[in-house]
Amino acid sequence: MVDKALKDMTFEDFCRAVFNTKDTFHKPEVMKGIRVISTTQYILGPCVAAYLAELGAEAIKVELPKRGEPMRHTTPFNEPFLYPLSRWLPDKGTGLGFFGANPNELFLSLDFHKPEAIQIMKRLAAKTDVCCENYRAGTFDRWGIGYRQYQESNPRLIYQWLGGFGGWGPGRNRASYDILGQAQGGCFSVTGWPKEYGGMPSKQTIWIMDYWGGAISTFNIIASLYWRDNVSGKGQFLEYSQVHGAQRHLTDFIALYGKTGIVGQRWGNWEPLLCVHGILKCGKSSYPNSKNPQEQEVGFCFVSAFKDEDFKKLCGVVGNAELAKKYPTHADRVGAVAQTEIYPALEKWAADKTKEEVEKAFTGAGLVTQPVLNSNEVANQEHWHLRGSMQWIDDPTFGDVLTQGVAYRLSETPGRIKHVFKPVGADNEYVLAKLCGYGGSEIAELEKNEII
Numbered sequence: 001m002v003d004k005a006l007k008d009m010t011f012e013d014f015c016r017a018v019f020n021t022k023d024t025f026h027k028p029e030v031m032k033g034i035r036v037i038s039t040t041q042y043i044l045g046p047c048v049a050a051y052l053a054e055l056g057a058e059a060i061k062v063e064l065p066k067r068g069e070p071m072r073h074t075t076p077f078n079e080p081f082l083y084p085l086s087r088w089l090p091d092k093g094t095g096l097g098f099f100g101a102n103p104n105e106l107f108l109s110l111d112f113h114k115p116e117a118i119q120i121m122k123r124l125a126a127k128t129d130v131c132c133e134n135y136r137a138g139t140f141d142r143w144g145i146g147y148r149q150y151q152e153s154n155p156r157l158i159y160q161w162l163g164g165f166g167g168w169g170p171g172r173n174r175a176s177y178d179i180l181g182q183a184q185g186g187c188f189s190v191t192g193w194p195k196e197y198g199g200m201p202s203k204q205t206i207w208i209m210d211y212w213g214g215a216i217s218t219f220n221i222i223a224s225l226y227w228r229d230n231v232s233g234k235g236q237f238l239e240y241s242q243v244h245g246a247q248r249h250l251t252d253f254i255a256l257y258g259k260t261g262i263v264g265q266r267w268g269n270w271e272p273l274l275c276v277h278g279i280l281k282c283g284k285s286s287y288p289n290s291k292n293p294q295e296q297e298v299g300f301c302f303v304s305a306f307k308d309e310d311f312k313k314l315c316g317v318v319g320n321a322e323l324a325k326k327y328p329t330h331a332d333r334v335g336a337v338a339q340t341e342i343y344p345a346l347e348k349w350a351a352d353k354t355k356e357e358v359e360k361a362f363t364g365a366g367l368v369t370q371p372v373l374n375s376n377e378v379a380n381q382e383h384w385h386l387r388g389s390m391q392w393i394d395d396p397t398f399g400d401v402l403t404q405g406v407a408y409r410l411s412e413t414p415g416r417i418k419h420v421f422k423p424v425g426a427d428n429e430y431v432l433a434k435l436c437g438y439g440g441s442e443i444a445e446l447e448k449n450e451i452i
């Protein structure tokens with residue numbers, strides 16, 4: 001039953017009340033009681049455990065002793081005074097690539113080349129709901145800690161493996177990264193400028209295929225938990241292929257090729273299926289006196305006006321009645337030749353304006369528009385700070401840290417960020433004592449023998 005006071009509120013007040021960020025830590029967590037062992041590296045695998053941990057699962061990240069997983073030491077800004085790597089290597093730090101993919105977790109270190117570490121992993125897996133790993137196909141089976149080995153002691157285990165090309169087929173042993181997935185999956189072939197505009201394929205700088213793959217795998221895991229706990233009582237083995245995940249996004253390009261044999265082309269900041277629906281260059285910088293060279297550059301602004309009435313309004317704003325007359329319907333506008341006339345005409349109008357001036361003019365006409373923001377601008381928007389989507393947290397290890405909040409909302413069981421991550425092996429004593437029953441001297445022995 002919805003509370004009477006909530007019922008009488010406007011929708012805005014209702015949302016503000018049920019998602020009140022000040023209440024988050026007083027509410028229960030939806031995944032509490034679910035344990036996840038994350039033997040993951042880079043982004044694709046780690047963010048699976050991160051998403052579950054944001055919702056309250058107990059996620060234990062297991063890494064190579066001392067140095068941890070590669071993402072910690074392959075990316076820059078790894079200054080020890082910012083984010084220390086581990087207590088064994090006080091002069092080393094964790095690189096920024098690790099950020100965002102490992103919040104709320106416990107950190108255990110184990111060397112899988114040592115038989116004692118394998119025994120510890122088996123003991124942990126026996127008490128675990130979910131295991132997640134993204135090493136090469138078969139690496140964990142070779143080490144004796146794959147799905148089939150764990151099954152003997154824990155038939156309820158859900159095991160998510162993420163790889164490049166999947167576990168069978170000629171490509172199964174190939175290495176993969178986000179960028180390889182996007183290249184193999186065809187994404188780059190339709191991103192970037194066409195040859196006529198001096199362009200080449202362009203990659204997406206954010207690791208979108210990794211984070212998307214992680215989200216889909218989390219979805220798989222939650223579905224499997226439902227099936228285990230409500231239907232079958234059984235765990236299962238889950239596979240996610242990074243390349244398949246990337247090619248899944250080609251949607252209309254595959255449909256076009258399948259029916260007509262036409263190979264989709266790159267179309268820069270314009271849109272092959274909709275016009276106008278693209279990014280305009282605005283000729284004036286918003287920060288001409290900035291010390292940051294990128295901010296001194298001209299700005300960019302997205303505008304959408306593919307509906308006929310919106311296009312008419314857009315032409316009104318830019319004072320180009322000719323354009324409105326020449327391209328009255330979407331079918332007239334969407335072709336390549338039309339677009340190569342329309343966008344330059346719009347940019348001619350924007351040539352003496354900042355992105356904010358362009359936005360103001362378009363918003364005034366009721367169009368959907370948005371300047372392209374940089375990370376400084378994104379980090380300082382009041383709207384997102386009010387909603388806790390962008391927040392300064394008091395991290396128990398690192399102090400004040402600016403970080404994103406959880407991207408989805410659950411009114412009764414909200415997700416939350418408790419800490420951004422910890423150094424390698426920070427929870428060795430806690431995890432080994434709590435889950436494996438080791439005492440202090442046994443843990444010291446494991447450390448001395450470089451097992452942890």
Ligand SMILES: CC(C)(COP(=O)(O)OP(=O)(O)OC[C@H]1O[C@@H](n2cnc3c(N)ncnc32)[C@H](O)[C@@H]1OP(=O)(O)O)[C@@H](O)C(=O)NCCC(=O)NCCS
Pocket residue numbers: 041042043044045062063064065110111112113134135136137139162163164174175176177178179210242
């Ligand atoms: C990322 C990737 C290319 C790395 O490949 P790789 O390092 O050659 O091979 P693996 O991932 O199987 O890692 C095995 C090695 O990890 C090291 N290792 C990592 N953690 C370890 C641990 N806790 N204990 C012992 N060894 C460990 C070992 O050197 C081991 O090799 P070895 O047994 O021959 O000594 C590969 O794992 C991959 O393609 N993964 C799937 C796609 C993916 O997730 N990519 C990353 C996200 S973009």
